[in-house]
Amino acid sequence: MGDSTSVPAVIVVMGVSGSGKSTVGALLAERLQVPFLEADDLHPAANRATMAAGRPLTEQDRRPWLQDLARWIRQVTASGSGGVMACSALRYEYREVFRRAGAGVWFLHLAVGEAAARRRVAGRAGHFMPAALVDSQYADLEPLRPDEPGLTVDAEESAQAIVNQASAALRTIG
Numbered sequence: 181m182g183d184s185t186s187v188p189a190v191i192v193v194m195g196v197s198g199s200g201k202s203t204v205g206a207l208l209a210e211r212l213q214v215p216f217l218e219a220d221d222l223h224p225a226a227n228r229a230t231m232a233a234g235r236p237l238t239e240q241d242r243r244p245w246l247q248d249l250a251r252w253i254r255q256v257t258a259s260g261s262g263g264v265m266a267c268s269a270l271r272y273e274y275r276e277v278f279r280r281a282g283a284g285v286w287f288l289h290l291a292v293g294e295a296a297a298r299r300r301v302a303g304r305a306g307h308f309m310p311a312a313l314v315d316s317q318y319a320d321l322e323p324l325r326p327d328e329p330g331l332t333v334d335a336e337e338s339a340q341a342i343v344n345q346a347s348a349a350l351r352t353i354g
Protein backbone atom coordinates (compact mmCIF):
# COMPACT_ATOMS: atom_id res chain seq x y z
CA MET A 181 0.00 0.00 0.00
CA GLY A 182 1.47 3.35 -1.01
CA ASP A 183 -0.18 5.48 1.65
CA SER A 184 1.45 5.62 5.09
CA THR A 185 -1.55 3.81 6.60
CA SER A 186 -1.03 0.07 7.04
CA VAL A 187 -4.42 -0.97 5.74
CA PRO A 188 -6.11 -4.34 5.13
CA ALA A 189 -4.84 -6.10 2.00
CA VAL A 190 -8.03 -5.72 -0.02
CA ILE A 191 -10.87 -3.26 0.40
CA VAL A 192 -14.20 -4.14 -1.21
CA VAL A 193 -16.39 -1.09 -1.81
CA MET A 194 -19.88 -2.64 -1.79
CA GLY A 195 -23.50 -1.66 -2.17
CA VAL A 196 -26.45 -1.63 -4.53
CA SER A 197 -26.24 -0.33 -8.06
CA GLY A 198 -25.97 3.46 -7.95
CA SER A 199 -24.52 3.59 -4.43
CA GLY A 200 -21.25 5.04 -5.79
CA LYS A 201 -18.94 2.00 -5.69
CA SER A 202 -17.05 2.79 -8.93
CA THR A 203 -16.64 6.47 -8.05
CA VAL A 204 -15.57 6.00 -4.43
CA GLY A 205 -13.51 2.88 -5.19
CA ALA A 206 -11.38 4.63 -7.79
CA LEU A 207 -10.81 7.63 -5.50
CA LEU A 208 -9.91 5.39 -2.55
CA ALA A 209 -7.48 3.32 -4.65
CA GLU A 210 -5.82 6.55 -5.76
CA ARG A 211 -5.59 7.77 -2.15
CA LEU A 212 -4.04 4.48 -1.04
CA GLN A 213 -1.94 4.18 -4.22
CA VAL A 214 -3.05 0.60 -4.85
CA PRO A 215 -4.54 -1.24 -7.85
CA PHE A 216 -8.26 -0.79 -8.51
CA LEU A 217 -10.63 -3.40 -9.95
CA GLU A 218 -14.11 -2.61 -11.26
CA ALA A 219 -15.93 -5.91 -10.70
CA ASP A 220 -18.33 -5.16 -13.56
CA ASP A 221 -15.37 -5.48 -15.93
CA LEU A 222 -15.15 -9.19 -15.07
CA HIS A 223 -18.79 -9.92 -15.90
CA PRO A 224 -19.14 -12.14 -18.97
CA ALA A 225 -21.11 -10.57 -21.81
CA ALA A 226 -24.02 -12.88 -21.01
CA ASN A 227 -24.37 -11.37 -17.51
CA ARG A 228 -24.28 -7.83 -18.89
CA ALA A 229 -26.90 -8.78 -21.48
CA THR A 230 -29.11 -10.32 -18.77
CA MET A 231 -29.05 -7.13 -16.72
CA ALA A 232 -29.39 -4.87 -19.74
CA ALA A 233 -32.54 -6.85 -20.62
CA GLY A 234 -33.95 -5.99 -17.21
CA ARG A 235 -33.42 -9.43 -15.64
CA PRO A 236 -31.62 -9.77 -12.30
CA LEU A 237 -28.62 -12.11 -12.17
CA THR A 238 -29.26 -15.56 -10.73
CA GLU A 239 -26.98 -17.30 -8.24
CA GLN A 240 -25.77 -19.42 -11.17
CA ASP A 241 -24.91 -16.27 -13.14
CA ARG A 242 -22.95 -14.83 -10.23
CA ARG A 243 -20.98 -17.92 -9.15
CA PRO A 244 -18.21 -17.91 -11.85
CA TRP A 245 -17.97 -14.11 -11.61
CA LEU A 246 -17.40 -14.31 -7.85
CA GLN A 247 -14.68 -16.91 -8.42
CA ASP A 248 -12.92 -14.63 -10.91
CA LEU A 249 -13.07 -11.80 -8.37
CA ALA A 250 -11.72 -14.09 -5.64
CA ARG A 251 -8.79 -14.95 -7.92
CA TRP A 252 -7.95 -11.24 -8.18
CA ILE A 253 -8.08 -10.95 -4.39
CA ARG A 254 -5.67 -13.89 -4.07
CA GLN A 255 -3.34 -12.33 -6.65
CA VAL A 256 -3.09 -8.86 -5.10
CA THR A 257 -2.83 -10.36 -1.62
CA ALA A 258 0.00 -12.72 -2.65
CA SER A 259 1.82 -9.93 -4.52
CA GLY A 260 1.68 -7.70 -1.45
CA SER A 261 0.24 -4.77 -3.45
CA GLY A 262 -3.24 -5.11 -1.98
CA GLY A 263 -6.02 -3.32 -3.80
CA VAL A 264 -9.48 -1.82 -3.90
CA MET A 265 -12.38 -3.58 -5.64
CA ALA A 266 -15.74 -2.01 -6.48
CA CYS A 267 -18.28 -4.81 -6.28
CA SER A 268 -21.92 -4.95 -5.22
CA ALA A 269 -21.15 -7.97 -2.93
CA LEU A 270 -24.81 -7.95 -1.95
CA ARG A 271 -25.00 -11.15 0.05
CA TYR A 272 -23.06 -12.41 3.07
CA GLU A 273 -22.21 -15.62 1.20
CA TYR A 274 -20.63 -13.63 -1.67
CA ARG A 275 -18.50 -11.72 0.82
CA GLU A 276 -17.48 -15.03 2.42
CA VAL A 277 -16.08 -16.11 -0.97
CA PHE A 278 -13.90 -12.98 -0.86
CA ARG A 279 -12.88 -13.45 2.78
CA ARG A 280 -11.83 -17.03 2.07
CA ALA A 281 -9.68 -15.75 -0.82
CA GLY A 282 -7.65 -13.22 1.17
CA ALA A 283 -6.60 -12.87 4.78
CA GLY A 284 -7.23 -9.15 5.13
CA VAL A 285 -10.43 -8.30 3.25
CA TRP A 286 -12.31 -5.24 4.57
CA PHE A 287 -15.72 -4.01 3.39
CA LEU A 288 -16.84 -0.43 2.85
CA HIS A 289 -20.64 -0.49 2.47
CA LEU A 290 -22.08 2.58 0.75
CA ALA A 291 -25.59 2.64 2.20
CA VAL A 292 -28.00 4.62 0.04
CA GLY A 293 -31.77 5.13 -0.08
CA GLU A 294 -33.66 3.48 -2.95
CA ALA A 295 -34.88 6.77 -4.44
CA ALA A 296 -31.34 8.16 -4.60
CA ALA A 297 -29.97 4.93 -6.08
CA ARG A 298 -32.69 4.84 -8.70
CA ARG A 299 -32.12 8.50 -9.57
CA ARG A 300 -28.38 7.98 -9.94
CA VAL A 301 -28.70 4.84 -12.09
CA ALA A 302 -31.31 6.50 -14.31
CA GLY A 303 -29.05 9.53 -14.73
CA ARG A 304 -25.96 7.51 -15.69
CA ALA A 305 -25.19 7.37 -19.41
CA GLY A 306 -23.70 4.40 -21.25
CA HIS A 307 -24.01 1.79 -18.48
CA PHE A 308 -25.66 -1.61 -18.97
CA MET A 309 -27.58 -1.48 -15.65
CA PRO A 310 -31.20 -0.25 -15.94
CA ALA A 311 -32.91 1.62 -13.09
CA ALA A 312 -35.65 -1.05 -13.27
CA LEU A 313 -33.28 -3.48 -11.55
CA VAL A 314 -32.56 -1.29 -8.52
CA ASP A 315 -35.41 -2.86 -6.52
CA SER A 316 -33.94 -6.35 -7.09
CA GLN A 317 -30.65 -5.06 -5.70
CA TYR A 318 -32.34 -4.15 -2.42
CA ALA A 319 -34.12 -7.51 -2.37
CA ASP A 320 -30.70 -9.23 -2.47
CA LEU A 321 -28.80 -6.79 -0.24
CA GLU A 322 -27.67 -8.11 3.14
CA PRO A 323 -25.96 -5.42 5.26
CA LEU A 324 -22.66 -6.17 6.94
CA ARG A 325 -22.90 -8.51 9.91
CA PRO A 326 -20.97 -7.94 13.16
CA ASP A 327 -18.46 -10.65 12.20
CA GLU A 328 -17.57 -8.88 8.94
CA PRO A 329 -14.68 -6.40 9.15
CA GLY A 330 -15.66 -3.10 7.60
CA LEU A 331 -17.56 0.16 7.81
CA THR A 332 -20.97 1.33 6.65
CA VAL A 333 -21.19 4.95 5.50
CA ASP A 334 -23.88 7.27 4.16
CA ALA A 335 -23.49 7.11 0.39
CA GLU A 336 -25.20 10.49 0.03
CA GLU A 337 -22.12 12.19 1.49
CA SER A 338 -19.70 13.45 -1.15
CA ALA A 339 -17.34 10.85 -2.59
CA GLN A 340 -14.38 12.74 -1.13
CA ALA A 341 -15.97 12.82 2.34
CA ILE A 342 -16.57 9.06 2.12
CA VAL A 343 -12.95 8.45 1.13
CA ASN A 344 -11.83 10.59 4.08
CA GLN A 345 -14.04 8.56 6.44
CA ALA A 346 -12.73 5.27 5.08
CA SER A 347 -9.11 6.41 5.24
CA ALA A 348 -9.56 7.53 8.85
CA ALA A 349 -11.18 4.21 9.79
CA LEU A 350 -8.39 2.27 8.08
CA ARG A 351 -5.78 4.20 10.01
CA THR A 352 -7.33 3.06 13.27
CA ILE A 353 -6.90 -0.54 12.12
CA GLY A 354 -3.34 -0.17 10.92
Ligand SMILES: Nc1ncnc2c1ncn2[C@@H]1O[C@H](COP(=O)(O)OP(=O)(O)O)[C@@H](O)[C@H]1O
Pocket residue numbers: 195196197198199200201202203204266300301303304335336337338339
Ligand atom coordinates in the same frame (compact mmCIF):
# COMPACT_ATOMS: atom_id res chain seq x y z
N1 LIG B 1 -21.20 10.41 -3.36
C1 LIG B 1 -21.89 10.70 -4.49
N2 LIG B 1 -22.72 11.78 -4.52
C2 LIG B 1 -23.42 12.07 -5.65
N3 LIG B 1 -23.38 11.35 -6.80
C3 LIG B 1 -22.57 10.26 -6.80
C4 LIG B 1 -21.80 9.89 -5.67
N4 LIG B 1 -21.10 8.77 -5.99
C5 LIG B 1 -21.43 8.47 -7.27
N5 LIG B 1 -22.31 9.36 -7.76
C6 LIG B 1 -22.91 9.36 -9.10
O1 LIG B 1 -23.93 8.37 -9.08
C7 LIG B 1 -23.87 7.56 -10.28
C8 LIG B 1 -23.55 6.12 -9.88
O2 LIG B 1 -22.23 6.11 -9.37
P1 LIG B 1 -21.35 4.79 -9.58
O3 LIG B 1 -20.01 5.08 -8.98
O4 LIG B 1 -21.41 4.35 -10.98
O5 LIG B 1 -22.14 3.75 -8.64
P2 LIG B 1 -22.09 2.13 -8.64
O6 LIG B 1 -20.72 1.76 -9.13
O7 LIG B 1 -22.32 1.77 -7.21
O8 LIG B 1 -23.20 1.68 -9.53
C9 LIG B 1 -22.82 8.18 -11.16
O9 LIG B 1 -23.45 9.06 -12.09
C10 LIG B 1 -21.94 8.97 -10.18
O10 LIG B 1 -21.35 10.09 -10.80
Ligand SMILES: O=C(O)[C@H](O)[C@@H](O)[C@H](O)[C@H](O)COP(=O)(O)O
Pocket residue numbers: 196197198201202220223236237242268269270309317
Ligand atom coordinates in the same frame (compact mmCIF):
# COMPACT_ATOMS: atom_id res chain seq x y z
O1 LIG C 1 -26.51 -8.57 -9.41
C1 LIG C 1 -25.42 -8.19 -8.98
O2 LIG C 1 -24.63 -8.86 -8.32
C2 LIG C 1 -25.08 -6.73 -9.24
O3 LIG C 1 -26.16 -6.20 -9.99
C3 LIG C 1 -23.81 -6.53 -10.02
O4 LIG C 1 -23.29 -7.70 -10.51
C4 LIG C 1 -23.97 -5.57 -11.17
O5 LIG C 1 -22.88 -5.64 -12.04
C5 LIG C 1 -24.02 -4.17 -10.67
O6 LIG C 1 -24.91 -3.94 -9.66
C6 LIG C 1 -24.34 -3.25 -11.82
O7 LIG C 1 -23.33 -2.38 -11.90
P1 LIG C 1 -23.24 -1.09 -10.91
O8 LIG C 1 -23.36 -1.61 -9.50
O9 LIG C 1 -21.89 -0.51 -11.22
O10 LIG C 1 -24.38 -0.21 -11.28
